[in-house]
Amino acid sequence: MIIISIILAIFSSIFSIIAPKRLAKLVDEISKGLVVNTKNIQELEKQISISKLQKDITIDGKEISIEDQIKTMQIMQTLNNNNNAKELYSKVEQLPQSVQEIIKPKMNIDNIKKITIVLIIIYVLSTLFSYFEQYLMSETSNRFAENLRKRISNKINKLPLKYFDKNQTGDILSRVTNDVDTVAQTLNQSLATMVSAIVLFFGTLIMMFYTNWIMAITAVLSVMFGFAFMGFVLAKSQKYFTARQTELGKLNSHVEEVYSNLVVVKAYNGKKESTEKFNTLNQNLYEANRKSQFISGLMMPMMQFVGDFGYVAVCIVGALLASSGKITFGVIVEFMTYVRLFSSPLSQIAQAFTSMQSTAAASERVFEFLDEEELPAEEVKHILKPEEVKGKISFEHVHFGYDESREIIKDFTVEAMPGQKIAIVGPTGAGKTTLVNLLMKFYEINSGDIKIEGISTKELSRENIASLFTMVLQDTWLFEGTIRENIAFNRDNLTDEEIFEVCDKIGITHFIKSLPDGLNTQMNENDSISAGQKQLITIARGMLENTPFLILDEATSNVDTRTEELVQKAMDKLTEGRTSFIIAHRLSTIKNADIILVMYDGNIIEQGNHEELMKKESFYAKLYNSQFEL
Template identity: 50%
Template sequence: MSNQAKRPRRAHGPMGGMGAGEKAKNFKGTMKQLWKYLSRYWVALLLTVLFAVGSTVFAIIGPKILGNATTELFTGLMSKITGGAGINFEKITQILLFLLGLYILSAVFSYIQGWLMTGVSQKLTYQLRKQISEKVGRMPMSFFETKNHGEILSIVTNDVDTLSMSLNQSATQLITSIVTVIGVLVMMLSINWVMTLIALVILPVSAILVSQIVKRSQKYFKGQQEYLGHVNGQVEEVFGGHSVVRAFNAEKQVTEQFEKDNNTLYQSAWRSQFLSGLMMPVMAFIGNIGYVAVAIIGGYFAISGQITVGNIQSFIQYTRNFTQPITQLAQVSNMLQSTAAAAERIFEFLEEGEEDQTAETPVQMKQFDGSVAFEHVHFGYNPDKIIINDFSAQVKPGQKIAIVGPTGAGKTTMIKLLMRFYDVNSGAILVDGHDIRDFNRDDLRSLFGMVLQDTWLFHGTIMENIRYGRLGATDEEVYAAAKAAHADHFIKTLPDGYQMVLNEEASNVSQGQKQLLTIARAILADPKILILDEATSSVDTRTETRIQKAMDNLMKGRTSFVIAHRLSTIRDADLILVMRDGDIVEQGTHDELIAQKGFYESLYNSQFERTDRGEPSLVPAQT
């Protein structure tokens, strides 16, 4: 089945809201939900914690052992001055070798925990992207008609990447920082409790400053992620229509709009990054104050013989190590805000409403005749504004049904109801006597083949694009479908023929050629019911004539719904539905509708109006 895509309108919904400085709606709830995902990898996480603790503990013991070596060296020097045995290099060597072994073991443990945590974060990234991809296929058409593509892409790329990177960095850093703070505190107390109390004075000051910075930065991290999605959406939209922008000299307006949005993103990102960057210099300043106080008191204790030189060295190192993990904890708190902001947007997307993919008792039929019945159908995109009122029609198998009317009359709405992109408000649409709501959506849509005015071709070979209609088709069947669509000739004239790769926008073939390829795709799908929405509007008259012949062959024996502006092409339709302002105002054959001298007659005659000079117009009027 040939699928088509239309660019959605820009909207500011739950994911696209651009409230400046918006805070995360539910930080605790988001982190709890994130933990549910992470708990699937609890074995790897447990091992990560154990190796992280081991690596940190070995690193913490190091300064104390190094202090012992310094004390041994100092004692030896003093002994040599007083005529003693001098420096015991053998003992110092043993201490240093033991210290080297500890540091190597700490590095190995650190490598292992990093490898494990990277694996967890990447598995989570894979899982979330897979869920998002599957979610897209289950979401209703109304969602994509009211959301910006770029914002959805930002969730799949930026938010998932942000979550992965911040999780990978913050999780292990959180563990090591907590263990370091506790371990260093224990080691400092074992050396001298007075100097430890002096070092601890910096903690309340640090806690107050950190809490204030985190409080102010949280809302900006959320705003940064929101605005990033908005800017991505604008870039994707403008680049996709770049030729139109250039044709209408709209570069200035587009640039001004981008600069406005980009400046908003800049302000939000600048504030979040600036506040995050304040952590290090503030904590370093406080740490230096504590360092100076410890050095003065430690010197006094060493002179008075209350502490060894090696222990002073160890304590000063521990003082440095004590402030560093506190700084890291402050940075982790900021990273957790970024993680929560990204995760919240991802979970909001995953919790969006879905289509009911399966019916309670789905219809199971091997053979379909293709009859369609509309029974007292009422429908409105907004329940308060019904646009189709009490429409009924009977379509026999193999009939050709034309849907006509001015632009915006609701012709495509009828197709959306048939394909069950939307459900009717009341009444029913039946296929072979079965309500379409009793079908699984996949089974229902497999009955239809579509060729729309807006062509959609993906980046790949021409062969792959045609085969998209039926993935199991052989090469010979693809060639036959292309010939039936009168596409085979032009394909063979292209470089590499059927193996020519279409670029992302398929701009390396003409609009008419793209339409021919989508028609070939529909022919290959061999559907029971055919839907043609302005299928020949993008081709020249000569090509249209050839395509029309191919379409006539394609429609033989199939129920066909044709949306057309060129009313001359649907004169032979078995039933014509005339729409106006969302309602079906007339229905019947061409001759019956002309005889009624109603709205259809005025539409038909308007396409053959004469100019003021009495000469026939070369271009039919568009309705």
């Protein structure tokens, strides 16, 4: 479609170039009966002088007899020799008919009609081609933006989590939205315009030289300065457009961070600091915008001045040539139109280049994102179905670090049997959550192996592993929609009875039915549902999954003590019959775990159930007792 749009733009430009030539013919046809033909008057004087009234002469295919020549000479002798053409034209009716026809021919109405019709057709075709070009280009740019966003969406799913650890969310969002829109707008507004302007520029240039090379040279010389200035500005301004897109990404990142953590900002009285940072980033964006807009704003007036200067210069030269009889009045009109067409592409090209500079910066950021290193290709050799999995998982000498310089998990080895509750405890930074991320294959281990039912996770796809696990996280992930949609996420055709059966087990049926719309209650950022109730909803979602493995990552850390009891009972229901990995800071919640792994600095320093570890009176016992000290 882009090629078709470009072809339509070319044809539209060609018709625009042809039109002035037809317009000149129309003006010449009309002026025949209104304007004296100075050239033929000069030729008449010359031919009479040569013939010396001894023979007939021919001018423009019209034969003038000796008798008509004598009569013409008699009239010319009565005129002021300094202005023969003007005074001769004033007495044109006294001249012989043959001389009148070459000095002031009659208008050919049929020719005027034909030329007018052809001219109208040319302008209509040019308009139609331009319209369809704009329509197709708009459709193409929208599809391009849609496909680009799809590529970005697919890319996000293929990127390793370490990319998101190192890059700000706001900057990524800016690339997906602002930068993609900038590229699409340029494709819509500038690409075909650029092609059309180039065709119009060179086509007009050719026609100008074909019409009159003197005026063409005048026009070319007058715009050379414009091209030199444009090249200088483009070379100096690219860095400002790149800076503008970068600063916009930084500002978006800051706004997203503050908005996402507004409660924390207010709790720590961080309003002043966050506002100051926002003002700094906003000022940086303003400066980048000001510099880039100053340069882009400077180009258009300069190009307009250059075009106007060329227009004036050509009009003066054309007037001089017309006064000497070297061109007709129609040629002047034609050339005046060509000068306008010649200067217009300059402004369009300047504007397109300005737009393309913003696009170059935006596309660089977009394709830089698309070129990021993806998750390594998987060699899928096995597929485990949830109903075929009993629940055995083993870690065998696992080593891992987010970067090569620092290893977080060191020679980790443990085996979980079907149905066991494995609790993982330890201080912040011990590697608890990292262990879960490795289990879900969010990161690739450096060495060692993780096996599910004796099959290495290296031989399983990430999608297959995800289908075997249910996760309940510290941060409750609920999207805008109804409670029903959140509980039955990714599971269609569930009845109210099936949903309430799960809700009964964890004790939230009464709460849901007490809401005005029950399961159809809309959830959004402004709802009054507590953190504990939201966590219970996520647990209900997890129970519906019915997977062989369960991961609970700090699931009770965001609820109060009273709600914790409800959540704990719900979690006990959730873990029944499943191999469960429970990460917890509140050690009271994992007392009934089959195995408690005490981690410190990436290693297992203690292992056993609650009673066994308390008897050792070591790290776990001290950690447990510290939580109950007054």
